[in-house]
Amino acid sequence: MKKQYITLKTVRLNNNCPECYSNEGLKLCFKQEFVETNLYKSITNNTKHHLNCTTCQTPIYPARWTDDIDRIVDYHKKTFEPKPKSIKLKKGAWIIIISLDIIILFIILYVFGVFG
Numbered sequence: 001m002k003k004q005y006i007t008l009k010t011v012r013l014n015n016n017c018p019e020c021y022s023n024e025g026l027k028l029c030f031k032q033e034f035v036e037t038n039l040y041k042s043i044t045n046n047t048k049h050h051l052n053c054t055t056c057q058t059p060i061y062p063a064r065w066t067d068d069i070d071r072i073v074d075y076h077k078k079t080f081e082p083k084p085k086s087i088k089l090k091k092g093a094w095i096i097i098i099s100l101d102i103i104i105l106f107i108i109l110y111v112f113g114v115f116g
Protein backbone atom coordinates (compact mmCIF):
# COMPACT_ATOMS: atom_id res chain seq x y z
CA MET A 1 0.00 0.00 0.00
CA LYS A 2 1.38 3.33 -1.03
CA LYS A 3 0.41 6.39 0.97
CA GLN A 4 1.35 9.84 -0.05
CA TYR A 5 0.47 13.41 0.58
CA ILE A 6 -0.24 15.38 -2.57
CA THR A 7 -0.10 19.16 -2.63
CA LEU A 8 -3.50 20.57 -3.53
CA LYS A 9 -2.95 24.22 -2.90
CA THR A 10 0.03 26.50 -2.44
CA VAL A 11 -0.33 30.04 -1.18
CA ARG A 12 2.39 32.64 -1.22
CA LEU A 13 2.36 34.75 1.97
CA ASN A 14 3.60 38.32 2.13
CA ASN A 15 4.69 38.00 5.75
CA ASN A 16 8.31 38.21 6.78
CA CYS A 17 10.12 34.95 7.23
CA PRO A 18 11.01 34.43 10.94
CA GLU A 19 14.37 33.03 9.88
CA CYS A 20 15.72 35.25 7.11
CA TYR A 21 13.21 38.17 7.31
CA SER A 22 12.58 38.04 3.58
CA ASN A 23 8.96 38.81 2.71
CA GLU A 24 9.07 37.00 -0.60
CA GLY A 25 9.80 33.44 0.36
CA LEU A 26 6.98 32.15 2.55
CA LYS A 27 4.88 29.46 0.97
CA LEU A 28 2.00 27.67 2.63
CA CYS A 29 1.16 24.23 1.24
CA PHE A 30 -1.99 22.25 1.81
CA LYS A 31 -1.72 18.53 1.26
CA GLN A 32 -4.16 15.65 1.28
CA GLU A 33 -3.38 12.01 1.76
CA PHE A 34 -3.91 9.61 -1.13
CA VAL A 35 -3.69 5.85 -0.78
CA GLU A 36 -2.91 3.53 -3.63
CA THR A 37 -2.93 -0.26 -3.55
CA ASN A 38 -2.87 -2.84 -6.34
CA LEU A 39 -6.65 -2.84 -6.41
CA TYR A 40 -7.78 0.69 -5.69
CA LYS A 41 -6.89 4.33 -5.34
CA SER A 42 -8.51 6.37 -2.65
CA ILE A 43 -8.58 9.87 -1.24
CA THR A 44 -8.60 10.03 2.56
CA ASN A 45 -9.86 12.71 4.90
CA ASN A 46 -6.35 13.33 6.18
CA THR A 47 -4.96 16.72 5.34
CA LYS A 48 -1.98 18.65 6.58
CA HIS A 49 -0.40 21.98 5.88
CA HIS A 50 3.06 23.31 6.29
CA LEU A 51 4.92 26.51 5.81
CA ASN A 52 8.34 26.88 4.38
CA CYS A 53 10.54 29.63 3.09
CA THR A 54 11.84 29.39 -0.45
CA THR A 55 14.37 32.16 0.16
CA CYS A 56 16.30 30.47 2.97
CA GLN A 57 14.99 26.93 2.17
CA THR A 58 13.80 26.41 5.74
CA PRO A 59 10.64 24.73 6.97
CA ILE A 60 8.91 27.17 9.32
CA TYR A 61 7.35 25.24 12.19
CA PRO A 62 4.31 26.62 14.05
CA ALA A 63 6.48 27.38 17.10
CA ARG A 64 8.25 30.05 15.01
CA TRP A 65 5.11 31.62 13.59
CA THR A 66 4.30 35.22 14.47
CA ASP A 67 0.73 36.25 15.33
CA ASP A 68 0.36 37.59 11.79
CA ILE A 69 1.42 34.30 10.25
CA ASP A 70 -0.92 32.46 12.64
CA ARG A 71 -3.82 34.62 11.54
CA ILE A 72 -3.16 34.31 7.81
CA VAL A 73 -2.64 30.53 8.04
CA ASP A 74 -5.92 30.28 9.97
CA TYR A 75 -7.66 32.23 7.24
CA HIS A 76 -6.30 30.00 4.48
CA LYS A 77 -7.18 26.90 6.49
CA LYS A 78 -10.80 28.04 6.48
CA THR A 79 -10.88 28.63 2.74
CA PHE A 80 -9.11 25.38 1.86
CA GLU A 81 -11.51 22.76 0.56
CA PRO A 82 -10.11 19.25 0.57
CA LYS A 83 -11.28 16.81 -2.04
CA PRO A 84 -14.15 14.60 -0.82
CA LYS A 85 -13.19 11.19 0.46
CA SER A 86 -13.48 8.67 -2.36
CA ILE A 87 -12.36 5.33 -3.63
CA LYS A 88 -11.73 4.28 -7.18
CA LEU A 89 -11.28 0.65 -8.18
CA LYS A 90 -8.50 -0.23 -10.55
CA LYS A 91 -8.78 -2.63 -13.47
CA GLY A 92 -7.40 -5.52 -11.39
CA ALA A 93 -10.20 -5.15 -8.84
CA TRP A 94 -12.85 -5.21 -11.59
CA ILE A 95 -11.36 -8.37 -13.05
CA ILE A 96 -11.57 -10.04 -9.62
CA ILE A 97 -15.16 -8.86 -9.10
CA ILE A 98 -16.26 -10.04 -12.56
CA SER A 99 -14.44 -13.39 -12.14
CA LEU A 100 -16.16 -13.89 -8.77
CA ASP A 101 -19.53 -13.16 -10.40
CA ILE A 102 -18.88 -15.78 -13.05
CA ILE A 103 -17.75 -18.34 -10.44
CA ILE A 104 -20.87 -17.67 -8.33
CA LEU A 105 -23.04 -18.01 -11.43
CA PHE A 106 -21.47 -21.41 -12.19
CA ILE A 107 -21.99 -22.53 -8.60
CA ILE A 108 -25.67 -21.55 -8.80
CA LEU A 109 -26.08 -23.35 -12.13
CA TYR A 110 -24.36 -26.40 -10.64
CA VAL A 111 -26.54 -26.36 -7.51
CA PHE A 112 -29.66 -26.18 -9.63
CA GLY A 113 -28.49 -29.14 -11.60
CA VAL A 114 -27.96 -27.45 -14.94
CA PHE A 115 -24.84 -29.51 -15.57
CA GLY A 116 -26.24 -32.61 -14.03
Ligand SMILES: [Zn+2]
Nearest residue numbers: 017020053056
Ligand atom coordinates in the same frame (compact mmCIF):
# COMPACT_ATOMS: atom_id res chain seq x y z
ZN1 LIG B 1 13.45 32.56 5.04
